[in-house]
Amino acid sequence: MITKMWSQRRTLWIVIGAGIVILTLWSWLMTGWERHQPAVPDETTSSMNRKAGPERRSVQASPKAPSQDTGPAQAYAMVAPLKQQLIGVKTMVVEKRLMETTIRAVGRVDYDEQRIAHVNLRISGWVEDLFVDYTGQVVRKGQPLFTLYSPDLVATQDEYLLALRARDKVKDSPIPEVLQQADQMVEATRDRLRLWTLTDTQINELARRGKAKTYVTIYSPIRGYVIDKQVFKGMFVQPDMRLYTIADLSTVWVNAEIYEYEVPFVGVGQMATVTFASYPGEQFHGRVSYIYPYLNKDARTVKVRLDLPNPDIRIKPDMYGDVLVNVDRGNKVAIPEQAVLDSGMRTLVFVVRGEGLFEPRAVKLGPRIGSYYEVHEGVTEGDRVVTSGNFLIDSESKLMAATNMMGALGMGGIRMEQAQMGEMDMGGMDMGTPKAQKAKSATGAKLEKKTGGLTLVVSTEPASPRIGENQIRVKLTDETGKLMSAAKVLLTYTMPMPGMMPATIPMALGKDGVFEAKANLGMGGQWDLTITVQRPGQAEIKETFSVTAGGAGMSGMPGM
Numbered sequence: 001m002i003t004k005m006w007s008q009r010r011t012l013w014i015v016i017g018a019g020i021v022i023l024t025l026w027s028w029l030m031t032g033w034e035r036h037q038p039a040v041p042d043e044t045t046s047s048m049n050r051k052a053g054p055e056r057r058s059v060q061a062s063p064k065a066p067s068q069d070t071g072p073a074q075a076y077a078m079v080a081p082l083k084q085q086l087i088g089v090k091t092m093v094v095e096k097r098l099m100e101t102t103i104r105a106v107g108r109v110d111y112d113e114q115r116i117a118h119v120n121l122r123i124s125g126w127v128e129d130l131f132v133d134y135t136g137q138v139v140r141k142g143q144p145l146f147t148l149y150s151p152d153l154v155a156t157q158d159e160y161l162l163a164l165r166a167r168d169k170v171k172d173s174p175i176p177e178v179l180q181q182a183d184q185m186v187e188a189t190r191d192r193l194r195l196w197t198l199t200d201t202q203i204n205e206l207a208r209r210g211k212a213k214t215y216v217t218i219y220s221p222i223r224g225y226v227i228d229k230q231v232f233k234g235m236f237v238q239p240d241m242r243l244y245t246i247a248d249l250s251t252v253w254v255n256a257e258i259y260e261y262e263v264p265f266v267g268v269g270q271m272a273t274v275t276f277a278s279y280p281g282e283q284f285h286g287r288v289s290y291i292y293p294y295l296n297k298d299a300r301t302v303k304v305r306l307d308l309p310n311p312d313i314r315i316k317p318d319m320y321g322d323v324l325v326n327v328d329r330g331n332k333v334a335i336p337e338q339a340v341l342d343s344g345m346r347t348l349v350f351v352v353r354g355e356g357l358f359e360p361r362a363v364k365l366g367p368r369i370g371s372y373y374e375v376h377e378g379v380t381e382g383d384r385v386v387t388s389g390n391f392l393i394d395s396e397s398k399l400m401a402a403t404n405m406m407g408a409l410g411m412g413g414i415r416m417e418q419a420q421m422g423e424m425d426m427g428g429m430d431m432g433t434p435k436a437q438k439a440k441s442a443t444g445a446k447l448e449k450k451t452g453g454l455t456l457v458v459s460t461e462p463a464s465p466r467i468g469e470n471q472i473r474v475k476l477t478d479e480t481g482k483l484m485s486a487a488k489v490l491l492t493y494t495m496p497m498p499g500m501m502p503a504t505i506p507m508a509l510g511k512d513g514v515f516e517a518k519a520n521l522g523m524g525g526q527w528d529l530t531i532t533v534q535r536p537g538q539a540e541i542k543e544t545f546s547v548t549a550g551g552a553g554m555s556g557m558p559g560m
Helices: 002-036 042-051 054-061 081-087 151-169 176-195 200-209 260-265 390-408 417-421
Strands: 090-093 095-110 116-120 125-130 144-149 215-219 224-229 242-247 251-259 271-276 284-296 301-309 320-336 347-354 357-362 364-369 372-377 384-388 447-451 454-461 468-477 488-494 503-506 515-521 525-534 541-549
Touching: 095 260, 095 301, 095 364, 095 372, 125 151, 144 151, 144 242, 151 176, 151 200, 176 200, 251 260, 251 284, 251 320, 260 301, 260 320, 260 364, 271 301, 320 364, 347 390, 357 390, 384 390, 447 541, 454 525, 454 541, 468 488, 468 525, 488 515, 503 515
Parallel strands: none
Antiparallel strands: 090 384, 095 251, 095 320, 116 242, 125 144, 144 215, 224 242, 251 301, 271 284, 271 320, 284 301, 320 372, 347 357, 347 384, 364 372, 447 454, 454 468, 468 515, 488 503, 488 525, 525 541
Protein backbone atom coordinates (compact mmCIF):
# COMPACT_ATOMS: atom_id res chain seq x y z
CA MET A 1 0.00 0.00 0.00
CA ILE A 2 2.81 2.38 0.91
CA THR A 3 4.60 1.53 -2.32
CA LYS A 4 1.47 2.34 -4.32
CA MET A 5 1.06 5.71 -2.55
CA TRP A 6 4.68 6.62 -3.26
CA SER A 7 4.24 5.64 -6.89
CA GLN A 8 1.13 7.84 -7.21
CA ARG A 9 2.87 10.77 -5.48
CA ARG A 10 5.92 10.38 -7.72
CA THR A 11 3.68 10.37 -10.80
CA LEU A 12 1.86 13.51 -9.58
CA TRP A 13 5.15 15.41 -9.19
CA ILE A 14 6.17 14.35 -12.69
CA VAL A 15 2.87 15.76 -14.07
CA ILE A 16 3.31 19.05 -12.20
CA GLY A 17 6.93 19.40 -13.37
CA ALA A 18 5.97 18.75 -16.97
CA GLY A 19 3.22 21.37 -16.73
CA ILE A 20 5.70 23.98 -15.49
CA VAL A 21 8.05 23.21 -18.37
CA ILE A 22 5.17 23.53 -20.87
CA LEU A 23 4.10 26.93 -19.50
CA THR A 24 7.71 28.21 -19.53
CA LEU A 25 8.24 27.16 -23.13
CA TRP A 26 4.85 28.59 -24.11
CA SER A 27 5.85 32.03 -22.80
CA TRP A 28 9.10 31.87 -24.80
CA LEU A 29 7.36 30.67 -27.95
CA MET A 30 4.81 33.51 -27.93
CA THR A 31 7.62 35.98 -28.67
CA GLY A 32 9.56 33.97 -31.26
CA TRP A 33 6.98 31.84 -33.02
CA GLU A 34 7.10 33.64 -36.37
CA ARG A 35 10.78 32.76 -36.84
CA HIS A 36 10.00 29.02 -36.73
CA GLN A 37 7.16 29.00 -39.25
CA PRO A 38 7.82 27.10 -42.52
CA ALA A 39 7.43 29.11 -45.69
CA VAL A 40 4.03 28.72 -47.33
CA PRO A 41 3.83 29.77 -50.97
CA ASP A 42 0.69 31.86 -51.24
CA GLU A 43 -0.09 30.82 -54.79
CA THR A 44 0.11 27.10 -54.06
CA THR A 45 -1.94 27.34 -50.87
CA SER A 46 -4.64 29.30 -52.67
CA SER A 47 -4.76 26.67 -55.39
CA MET A 48 -5.14 23.92 -52.80
CA ASN A 49 -7.91 25.75 -51.03
CA ARG A 50 -9.89 26.02 -54.24
CA LYS A 51 -9.64 22.28 -54.77
CA ALA A 52 -10.44 21.26 -51.19
CA GLY A 53 -13.99 20.70 -49.98
CA PRO A 54 -15.91 23.21 -47.82
CA GLU A 55 -15.13 21.44 -44.56
CA ARG A 56 -11.41 21.19 -45.24
CA ARG A 57 -11.20 24.82 -46.35
CA SER A 58 -12.84 26.05 -43.17
CA VAL A 59 -10.48 24.13 -40.91
CA GLN A 60 -7.15 24.04 -42.72
CA ALA A 61 -7.00 26.69 -45.40
CA SER A 62 -6.92 29.83 -43.23
CA PRO A 63 -6.04 28.83 -39.68
CA LYS A 64 -4.63 32.22 -38.80
CA ALA A 65 -6.10 35.66 -39.07
CA PRO A 66 -4.33 38.06 -41.49
CA SER A 67 -2.32 40.50 -39.43
CA GLN A 68 0.41 42.99 -40.19
CA ASP A 69 1.50 43.63 -36.61
CA THR A 70 3.61 41.76 -34.08
CA GLY A 71 0.84 41.09 -31.56
CA PRO A 72 -0.04 37.68 -30.11
CA ALA A 73 -0.94 34.98 -32.62
CA GLN A 74 -4.61 34.37 -33.31
CA ALA A 75 -6.15 31.15 -34.63
CA TYR A 76 -9.60 30.06 -35.64
CA ALA A 77 -11.80 29.52 -32.60
CA MET A 78 -14.06 26.47 -32.41
CA VAL A 79 -17.06 27.00 -30.09
CA ALA A 80 -19.84 24.42 -29.85
CA PRO A 81 -23.44 25.68 -30.30
CA LEU A 82 -24.32 24.89 -26.67
CA LYS A 83 -21.33 26.84 -25.43
CA GLN A 84 -22.29 29.75 -27.70
CA GLN A 85 -25.66 29.91 -25.96
CA LEU A 86 -24.04 29.82 -22.54
CA ILE A 87 -21.68 32.72 -23.25
CA GLY A 88 -24.35 34.71 -25.12
CA VAL A 89 -22.86 34.83 -28.61
CA LYS A 90 -24.77 37.15 -30.94
CA THR A 91 -24.03 37.84 -34.60
CA MET A 92 -25.20 40.14 -37.35
CA VAL A 93 -24.73 40.43 -41.11
CA VAL A 94 -22.43 43.18 -42.39
CA GLU A 95 -24.34 45.50 -44.68
CA LYS A 96 -24.25 48.98 -46.15
CA ARG A 97 -25.81 51.72 -44.04
CA LEU A 98 -26.63 55.35 -44.55
CA MET A 99 -23.95 57.02 -42.43
CA GLU A 100 -25.48 60.28 -41.18
CA THR A 101 -24.83 62.27 -38.04
CA THR A 102 -25.00 65.82 -36.69
CA ILE A 103 -22.06 67.64 -35.12
CA ARG A 104 -23.06 70.07 -32.38
CA ALA A 105 -20.82 72.86 -31.15
CA VAL A 106 -21.01 76.27 -29.51
CA GLY A 107 -20.13 79.20 -31.78
CA ARG A 108 -19.23 82.82 -31.11
CA VAL A 109 -20.03 85.59 -33.57
CA ASP A 110 -17.10 87.75 -34.69
CA TYR A 111 -16.39 90.46 -37.26
CA ASP A 112 -15.51 89.41 -40.76
CA GLU A 113 -11.86 90.47 -40.92
CA GLN A 114 -12.10 90.85 -44.69
CA ARG A 115 -14.79 93.52 -44.23
CA ILE A 116 -12.93 95.77 -41.77
CA ALA A 117 -11.31 99.06 -42.84
CA HIS A 118 -8.95 101.29 -40.87
CA VAL A 119 -8.73 105.04 -41.53
CA ASN A 120 -5.16 106.38 -41.28
CA LEU A 121 -3.50 109.51 -42.70
CA ARG A 122 -0.28 109.86 -44.64
CA ILE A 123 0.25 113.43 -43.55
CA SER A 124 0.03 115.26 -40.26
CA GLY A 125 -2.30 118.13 -39.44
CA TRP A 126 -5.19 119.40 -37.32
CA VAL A 127 -8.77 118.17 -37.32
CA GLU A 128 -11.16 121.06 -38.05
CA ASP A 129 -14.71 119.70 -38.56
CA LEU A 130 -15.73 116.25 -37.28
CA PHE A 131 -18.76 114.77 -39.08
CA VAL A 132 -18.69 111.19 -37.69
CA ASP A 133 -18.26 111.77 -34.01
CA TYR A 134 -19.33 108.62 -32.06
CA THR A 135 -18.65 104.88 -31.99
CA GLY A 136 -21.36 102.66 -33.51
CA GLN A 137 -22.43 105.27 -36.08
CA VAL A 138 -23.29 103.83 -39.48
CA VAL A 139 -21.51 105.41 -42.43
CA ARG A 140 -21.81 105.09 -46.20
CA LYS A 141 -18.96 104.58 -48.60
CA GLY A 142 -17.62 108.04 -49.59
CA GLN A 143 -19.31 109.81 -46.65
CA PRO A 144 -17.21 112.71 -45.15
CA LEU A 145 -15.60 111.83 -41.84
CA PHE A 146 -13.73 115.04 -40.95
CA THR A 147 -11.77 117.95 -42.42
CA LEU A 148 -8.05 118.37 -41.98
CA TYR A 149 -5.72 121.35 -42.09
CA SER A 150 -2.20 120.36 -43.10
CA PRO A 151 0.48 122.96 -44.00
CA ASP A 152 2.35 120.38 -46.06
CA LEU A 153 -0.79 119.58 -48.04
CA VAL A 154 -1.50 123.27 -48.70
CA ALA A 155 2.08 123.78 -49.93
CA THR A 156 1.78 120.81 -52.28
CA GLN A 157 -1.47 122.23 -53.69
CA ASP A 158 0.30 125.50 -54.42
CA GLU A 159 3.13 123.62 -56.16
CA TYR A 160 0.58 121.81 -58.33
CA LEU A 161 -1.09 125.11 -59.32
CA LEU A 162 2.30 126.67 -60.15
CA ALA A 163 3.18 123.67 -62.32
CA LEU A 164 -0.11 124.06 -64.21
CA ARG A 165 0.54 127.76 -64.85
CA ALA A 166 4.11 127.10 -66.00
CA ARG A 167 2.89 124.50 -68.46
CA ASP A 168 0.31 126.93 -69.84
CA LYS A 169 3.04 129.52 -70.45
CA VAL A 170 5.30 127.20 -72.43
CA LYS A 171 2.63 125.32 -74.32
CA ASP A 172 3.50 127.26 -77.53
CA SER A 173 7.26 126.71 -77.17
CA PRO A 174 8.92 125.21 -80.29
CA ILE A 175 11.32 123.24 -78.08
CA PRO A 176 9.91 119.74 -77.29
CA GLU A 177 12.11 119.30 -74.21
CA VAL A 178 10.53 122.33 -72.52
CA LEU A 179 7.01 120.99 -73.04
CA GLN A 180 8.09 117.56 -71.75
CA GLN A 181 9.62 118.99 -68.57
CA ALA A 182 6.50 121.06 -67.87
CA ASP A 183 4.28 117.97 -68.19
CA GLN A 184 6.57 115.97 -65.89
CA MET A 185 6.38 118.70 -63.22
CA VAL A 186 2.56 118.65 -63.31
CA GLU A 187 2.40 114.84 -63.06
CA ALA A 188 4.92 114.77 -60.20
CA THR A 189 2.92 117.19 -58.03
CA ARG A 190 -0.36 115.46 -58.95
CA ASP A 191 1.05 112.09 -57.87
CA ARG A 192 2.15 113.61 -54.54
CA LEU A 193 -1.40 114.83 -53.89
CA ARG A 194 -2.75 111.32 -54.65
CA LEU A 195 -0.29 109.79 -52.21
CA TRP A 196 -1.59 112.21 -49.57
CA THR A 197 -5.11 110.73 -49.92
CA LEU A 198 -6.61 113.30 -52.30
CA THR A 199 -8.88 111.76 -54.92
CA ASP A 200 -8.77 112.60 -58.65
CA THR A 201 -12.06 114.44 -58.22
CA GLN A 202 -10.55 116.67 -55.53
CA ILE A 203 -7.43 117.31 -57.62
CA ASN A 204 -9.49 118.24 -60.69
CA GLU A 205 -11.59 120.57 -58.52
CA LEU A 206 -8.38 122.21 -57.27
CA ALA A 207 -7.18 122.80 -60.87
CA ARG A 208 -10.57 124.23 -61.85
CA ARG A 209 -10.68 126.54 -58.84
CA GLY A 210 -7.05 127.70 -59.23
CA LYS A 211 -6.61 128.25 -55.51
CA ALA A 212 -5.34 125.93 -52.77
CA LYS A 213 -7.93 124.67 -50.33
CA THR A 214 -6.97 125.19 -46.72
CA TYR A 215 -9.02 122.26 -45.34
CA VAL A 216 -9.17 118.85 -47.01
CA THR A 217 -12.09 116.45 -46.44
CA ILE A 218 -11.37 112.81 -45.53
CA TYR A 219 -14.02 110.26 -46.68
CA SER A 220 -15.10 106.76 -45.51
CA PRO A 221 -13.57 103.93 -47.60
CA ILE A 222 -16.47 101.44 -47.04
CA ARG A 223 -20.02 101.18 -45.81
CA GLY A 224 -20.35 99.91 -42.26
CA TYR A 225 -20.39 100.69 -38.58
CA VAL A 226 -17.75 102.61 -36.64
CA ILE A 227 -16.45 100.10 -34.10
CA ASP A 228 -13.48 102.21 -32.94
CA LYS A 229 -12.89 105.99 -32.98
CA GLN A 230 -9.70 107.74 -31.82
CA VAL A 231 -10.15 111.21 -33.35
CA PHE A 232 -11.65 114.40 -31.86
CA LYS A 233 -12.23 117.93 -33.11
CA GLY A 234 -9.12 120.16 -32.96
CA MET A 235 -6.84 117.19 -32.44
CA PHE A 236 -3.38 117.05 -34.02
CA VAL A 237 -3.08 113.80 -35.93
CA GLN A 238 -0.07 112.03 -37.41
CA PRO A 239 0.41 109.18 -39.94
CA ASP A 240 1.00 106.53 -37.24
CA MET A 241 -2.44 107.07 -35.67
CA ARG A 242 -5.50 104.89 -36.39
CA LEU A 243 -8.38 107.34 -36.44
CA TYR A 244 -11.37 105.08 -37.29
CA THR A 245 -12.12 101.35 -37.56
CA ILE A 246 -15.17 100.63 -39.71
CA ALA A 247 -16.73 97.17 -40.04
CA ASP A 248 -19.22 95.89 -42.60
CA LEU A 249 -21.67 93.63 -40.70
CA SER A 250 -23.65 92.38 -43.70
CA THR A 251 -21.72 89.11 -43.25
CA VAL A 252 -20.25 87.90 -39.97
CA TRP A 253 -18.05 85.04 -38.88
CA VAL A 254 -19.09 82.32 -36.43
CA ASN A 255 -16.18 80.49 -34.81
CA ALA A 256 -17.08 77.05 -33.46
CA GLU A 257 -14.92 74.48 -31.60
CA ILE A 258 -15.24 70.84 -32.65
CA TYR A 259 -13.52 67.81 -31.11
CA GLU A 260 -10.60 65.96 -32.67
CA TYR A 261 -12.59 62.91 -33.72
CA GLU A 262 -15.12 65.15 -35.50
CA VAL A 263 -12.53 66.79 -37.77
CA PRO A 264 -12.85 64.18 -40.59
CA PHE A 265 -16.57 64.93 -40.87
CA VAL A 266 -16.24 68.69 -41.54
CA GLY A 267 -15.02 70.20 -44.79
CA VAL A 268 -14.82 73.62 -46.38
CA GLY A 269 -18.03 74.48 -48.20
CA GLN A 270 -20.21 72.33 -45.95
CA MET A 271 -23.53 73.87 -44.88
CA ALA A 272 -24.31 74.53 -41.21
CA THR A 273 -27.24 75.79 -39.16
CA VAL A 274 -26.92 78.28 -36.29
CA THR A 275 -29.55 79.09 -33.67
CA PHE A 276 -29.46 81.91 -31.11
CA ALA A 277 -31.18 82.28 -27.76
CA SER A 278 -32.13 85.83 -28.84
CA TYR A 279 -34.24 84.47 -31.70
CA PRO A 280 -35.90 81.25 -30.47
CA GLY A 281 -37.34 79.07 -33.19
CA GLU A 282 -35.32 80.75 -35.95
CA GLN A 283 -32.50 79.14 -37.89
CA PHE A 284 -29.67 80.93 -39.67
CA HIS A 285 -27.80 79.10 -42.40
CA GLY A 286 -24.13 79.55 -43.15
CA ARG A 287 -21.25 77.79 -44.84
CA VAL A 288 -17.92 76.47 -43.53
CA SER A 289 -15.27 78.77 -44.98
CA TYR A 290 -12.13 77.76 -43.09
CA ILE A 291 -10.75 75.09 -40.76
CA TYR A 292 -7.89 76.39 -38.66
CA PRO A 293 -4.60 74.45 -39.02
CA TYR A 294 -3.86 74.13 -35.30
CA LEU A 295 -5.34 72.43 -32.24
CA ASN A 296 -6.35 73.84 -28.88
CA LYS A 297 -4.06 71.62 -26.79
CA ASP A 298 -5.97 72.25 -23.55
CA ALA A 299 -9.51 71.57 -24.82
CA ARG A 300 -8.40 69.17 -27.64
CA THR A 301 -10.60 71.02 -30.12
CA VAL A 302 -10.19 72.53 -33.58
CA LYS A 303 -11.66 75.90 -34.56
CA VAL A 304 -13.99 75.99 -37.56
CA ARG A 305 -15.16 79.26 -39.15
CA LEU A 306 -18.55 79.81 -40.72
CA ASP A 307 -19.61 82.66 -43.03
CA LEU A 308 -23.09 83.74 -41.93
CA PRO A 309 -25.13 86.27 -43.94
CA ASN A 310 -26.49 89.10 -41.77
CA PRO A 311 -28.48 91.43 -44.05
CA ASP A 312 -30.71 92.83 -41.27
CA ILE A 313 -27.81 93.25 -38.83
CA ARG A 314 -29.74 91.15 -36.30
CA ILE A 315 -26.71 89.06 -35.42
CA LYS A 316 -24.29 91.01 -33.25
CA PRO A 317 -20.60 90.28 -32.75
CA ASP A 318 -19.79 88.33 -29.54
CA MET A 319 -23.21 86.65 -29.48
CA TYR A 320 -23.18 82.91 -28.73
CA GLY A 321 -25.14 80.35 -30.73
CA ASP A 322 -25.55 76.61 -31.24
CA VAL A 323 -23.92 75.31 -34.42
CA LEU A 324 -25.22 72.16 -36.11
CA VAL A 325 -23.28 70.61 -38.98
CA ASN A 326 -25.08 67.80 -40.81
CA VAL A 327 -22.78 64.99 -41.96
CA ASP A 328 -23.91 62.68 -44.76
CA ARG A 329 -21.22 60.21 -45.87
CA GLY A 330 -23.60 58.17 -48.00
CA ASN A 331 -24.05 54.39 -47.94
CA LYS A 332 -21.00 52.67 -46.50
CA VAL A 333 -20.16 49.15 -45.36
CA ALA A 334 -20.39 49.41 -41.58
CA ILE A 335 -20.10 47.21 -38.49
CA PRO A 336 -21.34 47.94 -34.95
CA GLU A 337 -18.79 49.10 -32.41
CA GLN A 338 -19.60 46.06 -30.22
CA ALA A 339 -18.07 43.82 -32.90
CA VAL A 340 -14.67 45.52 -32.78
CA LEU A 341 -11.84 44.36 -30.52
CA ASP A 342 -9.12 47.02 -30.40
CA SER A 343 -5.95 45.94 -28.60
CA GLY A 344 -4.05 49.11 -29.49
CA MET A 345 -1.79 47.11 -31.81
CA ARG A 346 -4.47 45.78 -34.15
CA THR A 347 -8.22 45.84 -34.64
CA LEU A 348 -10.06 42.54 -34.96
CA VAL A 349 -13.52 41.19 -35.62
CA PHE A 350 -14.63 37.56 -35.56
CA VAL A 351 -16.29 36.33 -38.73
CA VAL A 352 -18.67 33.37 -38.57
CA ARG A 353 -17.45 30.53 -40.81
CA GLY A 354 -20.13 27.98 -39.90
CA GLU A 355 -20.11 24.74 -37.90
CA GLY A 356 -19.09 26.62 -34.73
CA LEU A 357 -15.95 28.06 -36.37
CA PHE A 358 -15.01 31.74 -35.96
CA GLU A 359 -12.26 33.46 -37.94
CA PRO A 360 -10.32 36.34 -36.34
CA ARG A 361 -9.90 38.93 -39.05
CA ALA A 362 -7.96 42.19 -38.95
CA VAL A 363 -9.96 45.17 -40.21
CA LYS A 364 -9.13 48.69 -41.26
CA LEU A 365 -11.79 51.06 -39.98
CA GLY A 366 -12.86 54.54 -40.93
CA PRO A 367 -14.48 57.08 -38.62
CA ARG A 368 -17.23 56.13 -36.21
CA ILE A 369 -20.67 57.61 -36.83
CA GLY A 370 -23.10 56.95 -34.03
CA SER A 371 -22.60 53.33 -32.94
CA TYR A 372 -21.17 52.10 -36.26
CA TYR A 373 -17.70 52.13 -37.81
CA GLU A 374 -17.07 52.51 -41.50
CA VAL A 375 -15.07 49.55 -42.84
CA HIS A 376 -12.36 50.15 -45.41
CA GLU A 377 -10.74 46.69 -45.42
CA GLY A 378 -11.20 43.30 -43.75
CA VAL A 379 -14.87 42.41 -44.16
CA THR A 380 -17.32 42.85 -46.98
CA GLU A 381 -21.05 43.15 -47.33
CA GLY A 382 -22.72 39.84 -46.49
CA ASP A 383 -20.15 38.60 -43.94
CA ARG A 384 -21.54 37.71 -40.52
CA VAL A 385 -19.63 39.05 -37.50
CA VAL A 386 -19.86 38.45 -33.77
CA THR A 387 -21.37 41.35 -31.80
CA SER A 388 -21.63 39.78 -28.34
CA GLY A 389 -19.43 37.27 -26.56
CA ASN A 390 -16.44 38.12 -28.75
CA PHE A 391 -14.12 38.58 -25.75
CA LEU A 392 -14.52 34.92 -24.80
CA ILE A 393 -14.14 33.87 -28.44
CA ASP A 394 -10.96 35.95 -28.57
CA SER A 395 -9.60 34.06 -25.56
CA GLU A 396 -10.44 30.74 -27.24
CA SER A 397 -8.67 31.93 -30.41
CA LYS A 398 -5.48 32.80 -28.53
CA LEU A 399 -5.57 29.49 -26.67
CA MET A 400 -5.87 27.59 -29.96
CA ALA A 401 -2.94 29.56 -31.39
CA ALA A 402 -0.80 28.78 -28.34
CA THR A 403 -1.64 25.07 -28.61
CA ASN A 404 -0.66 25.05 -32.28
CA MET A 405 2.63 26.79 -31.52
CA MET A 406 3.63 24.15 -28.99
CA GLY A 407 2.63 21.35 -31.34
CA ALA A 408 4.50 22.75 -34.31
CA LEU A 409 7.78 22.84 -32.32
CA GLY A 410 7.43 19.32 -30.97
CA MET A 411 5.85 20.04 -27.58
CA GLY A 412 2.97 17.81 -28.55
CA GLY A 413 5.38 14.88 -28.32
CA ILE A 414 5.63 15.12 -24.54
CA ARG A 415 4.72 11.79 -23.07
CA MET A 416 3.92 11.69 -19.40
CA GLU A 417 4.87 8.67 -17.37
CA GLN A 418 1.28 8.05 -16.41
CA ALA A 419 0.31 7.92 -20.10
CA GLN A 420 2.72 5.04 -20.63
CA MET A 421 1.22 3.21 -17.67
CA GLY A 422 -2.31 3.52 -19.08
CA GLU A 423 -5.03 4.64 -16.70
CA MET A 424 -3.70 5.74 -13.32
CA ASP A 425 -5.66 5.66 -10.09
CA MET A 426 -5.10 8.95 -8.24
CA GLY A 427 -7.58 9.05 -5.49
CA GLY A 428 -10.36 7.94 -7.76
CA MET A 429 -9.51 10.43 -10.53
CA ASP A 430 -9.31 9.03 -14.06
CA MET A 431 -6.48 10.74 -15.87
CA GLY A 432 -7.42 9.14 -19.22
CA THR A 433 -5.24 7.82 -21.95
CA PRO A 434 -4.76 9.65 -25.28
CA LYS A 435 -6.51 7.88 -28.10
CA ALA A 436 -3.55 8.44 -30.34
CA GLN A 437 -1.50 6.15 -28.11
CA LYS A 438 -4.15 3.45 -27.92
CA ALA A 439 -4.69 3.15 -31.66
CA LYS A 440 -2.29 1.28 -33.85
CA SER A 441 -1.90 2.54 -37.40
CA ALA A 442 -0.18 1.01 -40.33
CA THR A 443 2.30 3.83 -40.69
CA GLY A 444 5.07 1.50 -41.72
CA ALA A 445 3.25 0.45 -44.90
CA LYS A 446 3.41 2.25 -48.22
CA LEU A 447 0.30 4.23 -49.16
CA GLU A 448 -0.89 4.06 -52.75
CA LYS A 449 -3.55 5.85 -54.82
CA LYS A 450 -4.33 5.89 -58.54
CA THR A 451 -5.72 9.01 -60.20
CA GLY A 452 -5.46 10.85 -63.51
CA GLY A 453 -3.53 8.03 -65.20
CA LEU A 454 -0.84 8.09 -62.49
CA THR A 455 -0.07 5.91 -59.50
CA LEU A 456 1.11 7.75 -56.38
CA VAL A 457 3.00 5.75 -53.77
CA VAL A 458 3.86 7.56 -50.54
CA SER A 459 6.35 6.25 -48.01
CA THR A 460 8.22 7.69 -45.05
CA GLU A 461 11.68 7.32 -43.52
CA PRO A 462 11.62 6.04 -40.88
CA ALA A 463 8.88 3.66 -41.96
CA SER A 464 6.88 4.53 -38.82
CA PRO A 465 6.75 8.35 -38.78
CA ARG A 466 8.23 9.89 -35.67
CA ILE A 467 7.73 13.20 -33.91
CA GLY A 468 10.23 15.53 -35.51
CA GLU A 469 11.86 15.42 -38.94
CA ASN A 470 10.79 12.71 -41.39
CA GLN A 471 11.70 12.00 -44.99
CA ILE A 472 8.60 11.91 -47.20
CA ARG A 473 9.02 10.04 -50.50
CA VAL A 474 6.57 10.05 -53.43
CA LYS A 475 6.91 7.65 -56.35
CA LEU A 476 5.03 8.57 -59.55
CA THR A 477 4.42 6.01 -62.27
CA ASP A 478 2.27 6.07 -65.40
CA GLU A 479 -0.12 3.37 -66.59
CA THR A 480 2.76 1.29 -67.97
CA GLY A 481 4.66 1.43 -64.68
CA LYS A 482 7.25 3.89 -65.97
CA LEU A 483 8.61 6.46 -63.49
CA MET A 484 7.39 10.03 -64.05
CA SER A 485 10.01 12.73 -63.52
CA ALA A 486 8.72 15.60 -65.73
CA ALA A 487 6.45 17.04 -63.08
CA LYS A 488 6.43 19.57 -60.26
CA VAL A 489 5.44 18.00 -56.95
CA LEU A 490 4.43 19.88 -53.80
CA LEU A 491 3.95 18.49 -50.30
CA THR A 492 1.45 20.06 -47.90
CA TYR A 493 1.31 18.66 -44.38
CA THR A 494 -0.94 19.58 -41.46
CA MET A 495 -2.94 18.05 -38.63
CA PRO A 496 -6.72 17.79 -39.25
CA MET A 497 -7.69 20.06 -36.37
CA PRO A 498 -8.90 23.66 -36.11
CA GLY A 499 -6.19 26.27 -35.98
CA MET A 500 -3.36 24.25 -37.52
CA MET A 501 -1.47 26.10 -40.22
CA PRO A 502 -0.61 23.91 -43.24
CA ALA A 503 2.97 23.99 -44.48
CA THR A 504 3.67 23.63 -48.20
CA ILE A 505 7.15 22.75 -49.51
CA PRO A 506 8.45 21.67 -52.94
CA MET A 507 9.68 18.10 -53.38
CA ALA A 508 12.99 17.45 -55.12
CA LEU A 509 13.62 14.61 -57.57
CA GLY A 510 16.03 12.06 -56.07
CA LYS A 511 18.62 9.93 -57.80
CA ASP A 512 16.32 6.93 -57.92
CA GLY A 513 13.57 8.90 -59.67
CA VAL A 514 11.49 9.35 -56.49
CA PHE A 515 10.46 12.78 -55.23
CA GLU A 516 11.64 13.59 -51.70
CA ALA A 517 11.15 16.27 -49.04
CA LYS A 518 11.72 16.59 -45.31
CA ALA A 519 8.72 17.39 -43.10
CA ASN A 520 8.80 18.31 -39.42
CA LEU A 521 5.89 16.48 -37.78
CA GLY A 522 6.09 18.36 -34.53
CA MET A 523 3.23 16.71 -32.70
CA GLY A 524 2.08 13.16 -32.09
CA GLY A 525 -1.10 12.08 -33.82
CA GLN A 526 -2.64 11.97 -37.28
CA TRP A 527 -1.09 14.09 -40.04
CA ASP A 528 -2.53 14.67 -43.51
CA LEU A 529 0.00 14.66 -46.36
CA THR A 530 -1.42 16.29 -49.49
CA ILE A 531 0.55 15.61 -52.69
CA THR A 532 0.04 18.06 -55.55
CA VAL A 533 1.32 17.05 -59.00
CA GLN A 534 1.57 19.70 -61.70
CA ARG A 535 2.39 18.69 -65.30
CA PRO A 536 2.60 20.93 -68.37
CA GLY A 537 -0.65 20.83 -70.31
CA GLN A 538 -2.26 18.41 -67.85
CA ALA A 539 -4.84 18.89 -65.11
CA GLU A 540 -3.45 19.28 -61.63
CA ILE A 541 -3.59 16.14 -59.48
CA LYS A 542 -4.06 16.37 -55.73
CA GLU A 543 -4.35 13.46 -53.30
CA THR A 544 -4.27 13.32 -49.49
CA PHE A 545 -2.69 10.52 -47.43
CA SER A 546 -2.92 10.15 -43.65
CA VAL A 547 -0.07 8.98 -41.41
CA THR A 548 0.32 8.83 -37.65
CA ALA A 549 3.37 10.26 -35.91
CA GLY A 550 4.33 8.62 -32.61
CA GLY A 551 7.23 8.00 -30.28
CA ALA A 552 8.22 9.11 -26.80
CA GLY A 553 10.16 12.13 -25.81
CA MET A 554 10.42 15.60 -27.29
CA SER A 555 13.15 16.70 -29.65
CA GLY A 556 15.87 18.49 -27.78
CA MET A 557 14.51 17.54 -24.32
CA PRO A 558 15.83 14.15 -23.31
CA GLY A 559 14.18 12.54 -20.44
CA MET A 560 10.73 14.06 -21.01
